[in-house]
Amino acid sequence: MTDPIRWGIVGASNFARKSMGPALHAARGSRVTALATRSSDKAAAFADFLPDLRIEEDYDALLRADDIDAIYVPLPNHLHVEWVLKALEAGKHVLCEKPIALHASEVDRLIAARDSSGLLAAEAFMIVHHPQWQRARQLLSEGTVGRLRHVETTFTFFNDDPANIRNREGMGGGGLRDIGVYAFGSVLYATDARPGDMNAKLTMEGDWDSFAEVTAAFPDFTFHTVVSTRMAPRQRVVFHGDKGVLELTAPFNAGTFDQAELVIETAMNTRTIERWPGVNQYVLQVEAFCDSVRNGTPYAWTLEQTRGSLEMIDRSFEVGKG
Template identity: 55%
Template sequence: MANDLRWGILGAARFAAKDMAPAIHAARGNRLAALATTSPDKVAPFRAITDDLTVYDSYAALLDDDGIDAIYIPLANHLHVDWTLRAIEAGKHVLCEKPIALDAGEVDRIIAARDASGLHVAEAYMILHHPQWERVRALLDAGALGTLGHVDAVFTYNNPDRANFRNQRGTGGGGIRDVGVYTYGSARFATGAEPDEISTRIRWEDGVDVWAHTTGTMAGPKGRFTYSGLTSTRLMRHQSVTFHGSDGLLKLTAPFNGGVFAEAQAHLLRPDHSVAVERWPGVNQYVLQVENFAATVREGASYPAPLEFSRGTQAMIDMVFSQATDIT
């Protein structure tokens, strides 16, 4: 369609081929139009999604294409800030994979560039586009759990491949940057709280965190509560988030990868031992993310995960690293 937001992807990452390229193609009002990669052997999965795809052999060439409106960046973590800023300079809207930066000061640079350009720039924080998280916040705001006392968040998977950029110190790897953005950020979003006292124990391998347990307190509109967050890239695949209050307990069974890890469900336990279960089958949060992005660009719609929110989560990550204790 003539009014579709035309997307280009920087880098033929496996995740881009498996999840985000199909999501862009499926999203209403959006079109996957171009790919830049230095690896011609990785083009085929993208062409299988759409034949109408322009392929460039350099990232700069894609940014120079006046026919592209928005850029999706799935590059290794240490490249996110540089290529986000280059894309903004080229006049493109940008959706960059998380973490969009490696410290909060770098997010500030991106926010300044966004504001100066008038473009829409966001971190690909897809979970906030899933309706289960709006539902969680609504339940907490309505006092469905009484007084909130504790939040527990877990996100683990086993990735022992030392060649993977997530296991490389020089590429901004480690479990906290990869999945801690979800265990920390989801608690912030649902409660409106920020950490005030936290401590973390971290196990390192080759300079990257492979196991981290963060505990402490967070404070916000719902008062002060304790927090526990576990991330690991060396434990069996698992994810869950639990909100524990005086009058109820709310547990999400697939809080971060609904429909992939398991069906997204919210279990609300009440003092009388009754359980109310809400389910969200068939929701693709990546498609919703792209559609919301386009709505912001085209219509000025409010965006669920603005850079200011991403900056807050990155500030929490910075705090975690600054106050961590190493374990063996």
């Protein structure tokens, strides 16, 4: 039997406790070995489902541990690049929460460190591991909607908590970096296209955005999105071609926001709905990562693809704040 990939978690975030910690524990070929945190209360919450978990009080000590193969980084956004680089330098594979960097140019350092180390480093862009997105990508490549003419994405939720890191200066927060990565990255993944001219209207609150409306001209289709942390929860993606339409009704938080459904309309009065109840995209993400580490299987979301979504975020800030 193949030994499991042994994980260390750097930082005891709520998301790591509620979503990724359980996924790392549940995934085939994966085992959570240690957690680095100075908070005994946060450590105790992880022990509820990981009773044998070792607790390290020092992040660097976790990176030095010989019984750790891979590091999961759920730290605040502005710390991601630093700890991804440290993990690679320590000889560990690394999976980092999105956005893996605050600017596209920073990803170049990560690519260089990944390549020189021969290790896997990736952004935790879980949606590309969900079968609804793999199916959408397949249908678009097969020309199910004909020539793709327009893409519409929406991702909004309401969060005005001043203590939340998304709403604090200097933390790399705001809507575009938190959820814009999905509004942009999903389209890049599904179409393999890159945008030309972009326009944006942003509502800034200090150094972060609470509302963004972005348009872009791709080579063969137009694009429009609304991203906000000050609106009622909604998420949709629509691919509109000259012969049909694909709509994903829970594209980003499938199973939490709603059941994953792909609606396919290809002719007058012809409508097909494909559903994926019970799929955990976080578990699938971990299993894909472990398979890539163990067997060299190509990973579905590379740092080069990550750079593409961050370029769109950078450009949105450039044109939207001007």
